[in-house]
Amino acid sequence: MTATVETAPPAGSRGPVPPAPEGSTTVTVKIRRFNPEVDSEPRWDSFEVPALPTDRVLNLLHYVKWYLDGTLTFRRSCAHGICGSDAMRINGVNRLACKVLVKDLMSGGGKATTITVEPIKGLPVHKDLLVDMEPFFEAFRAVKPYLMTSGNEPTRERIQSQADRARFDDTTKCILCACCTTSCPVYWSEGSYFGPAAIVNAHRFIFDSRDEGAEERLDILNDVDGVWRCRTTFNCTDACPRGIQVTKAIQEVKRALLFRRV
Amino acid sequence: MTATVDSAPELAAPRSPRRRPARRNNVELYAWLFMRLSGLALLVLVLGHLFIMNILDGGVHRINFAFVAGRWSSPFWQFWDLAMLWLAQLHGANGLRTVINDYARKDATRFWLKMLLYTATVLIVALGSFVIFTFSPDVGS
Structure with missing residues (x-):
């Protein structure tokens, strides 16, 4: 058994970094981080993430959290644009991370792609992308x-025209x-x-x-x-x-x- | 082991808002409406003023004391200038009030900036109206 020096996966990791899928390109995900226990000011962290054009930004965040830095904190529940918990500022505009595709953020002409992700503005930041709602x-x-009504409730449903x-x-x-x-x-x-x-x-x-x-x-x-x-x-x-x-x-x-x- | 029943998370009763209860006044509505209407009026007043002063009959070069005195001898131009003064001043003051409301972070800053604004507005409107009403063509002689 050959002893290979392996760096231990970061805390909270799901295991070693999986192989980059075929057809993926490496994009830089630049995330505005803030850890109230350590930082006095928010800071920027960059991660190199392999991304397929059909990946959503949420997939990139998952990749970072699961394999690169388990301390990354963000909300997501359904991950399919229904629950509305993963609102964040992506490349300067507010979007749901689960509804933005990487192919729409790719910089053309073979240039390296950087995707910036920030917490939504105007609400106090608890940690990283997690804000106080x-x-x-x-x-x-x-x-x-x-619904506010007065008087007796109707015996059946409240009728409304189309x-x-x-x-x-x-x-x-x-x-x-x-x-x-x-x-x-x-x-x-x-x-x-x-x-x-x-x-x-x-x-x-x-x-x-x-x-x-x-x-x-x-x-x-x-x-x-x-x-x-x-x-x-x-x-x-x-x-x-x-x-x-x-x-x-x-x-x-x-x-x-x-x-x-x- | 006794099971502790967690109470429901802290939720305000639906009918007890933490905000101040809404006051039944229409100040903001009228301010908003005033901005639209005075803006329309100012379009006519200011563009007309600029046209008369800068383009018509040789433009700005013919303006002197006598020209102003001649214009203000007519109640029509007195009213025109008075309307322009009041509308422009109030329109601008309300716009600045909005900007101050939006950008001042501290209540004290907001209060004093607004006081400064209101003082300046009252002074300018009063001084301008005073000049228009009491202007005498003989003052130069």
């Missing part, structure tokens, strides 16, 4: 995102990933702004014909931290992994406030 959810809860349902269809798609809110420059500098996601979820109920809390929510969003803070930069619409027309939804709330008509 509580301010985000606090704004979400503040717009009362649940046209009434279509009125707020776009904003029902929100998965609360915080891509939009943390792409908003107003939210970056002023955390008390409700942010696009909260307004989207208010919109979902304001324009629901079955709901009776529209006035209450409109009053909340008419406040100094409400929709009038929106500067229509369209960052939110661009960031939304579900393709929600976020800025349009905010404008519709503004219009409802202006004309007091839902």
Whole structure:
């Protein structure tokens, strides 16, 4: 038995580095790290990762965590763009790591590819790519995102026409990933702004014909931290992994406030 | 071994928001609307002003004391300049107020910057209005 000097796999590793798959190219993944127990300032860490064009950025992060540095911390649950837990800033724009393909980030002309990954901005960073989502959810809860009705409940379901349902269809798609809110420059500098996601979820109920809390929510969003803070930069619409027309939804709330008509 | 029943994670009751309750006032709405309307009015007022002052009849070279005095003898131009002064000043002040709200990090900084802004606005509007209303063509002689 020949004794080979092997460096022990890093802590939390899933074992030795697997062979690079056929057709893969090596890309540099540059990650903004922060370990509150060691660092006083965030720092950049780079990893060389073999990537297939069909890989998602999440696969690269898995590779780093499983084989290169087990201390890398990030959220991901379903890994298929449904749960919305892996929102991060990829090459400067907010995306879900599980929905961005490497082939769309490749630099052309045979140049080396660098993919930068940062935590979403405007929320306190706990560690690496993991941020404190509580301010985000606090704004979400503040717009009362649940059905409000009065009077007796109907014996059967609450009936709604297809046209009434279509009125707020776009904003029902929100998965609360915080891509939009943390792409908003107003939210970056002023955390008390409700942010696009909260307004989207208010919109979902304001324009629901079955709901009776529209006035209450409109009053909340008419406040100094409400929709009038929106500067229509369209960052939110661009960031939304579900393709929600976020800025349009905010404008519709503004219009409802202006004309007091839902 | 006694099983401890973990209570549900700390969740605020849905109807007790931690934010200040919404005030029923429309200040932000009117400020937003004012920006749109004053912007439209300023388009006409400022472009008209620039056209008269810089292009019409030899432009800027004919402007002197007598020219200004002649214009301000007409209530129409007095009103034009007054509207321009007020709208531009309030439009600009509200824009700066928004910028300060967005960028000031500390409440104290925000407060004092806004106080400075409001003071400057009031001073400029007052001084400008005073000049327009009390301007006398005889002051030069």
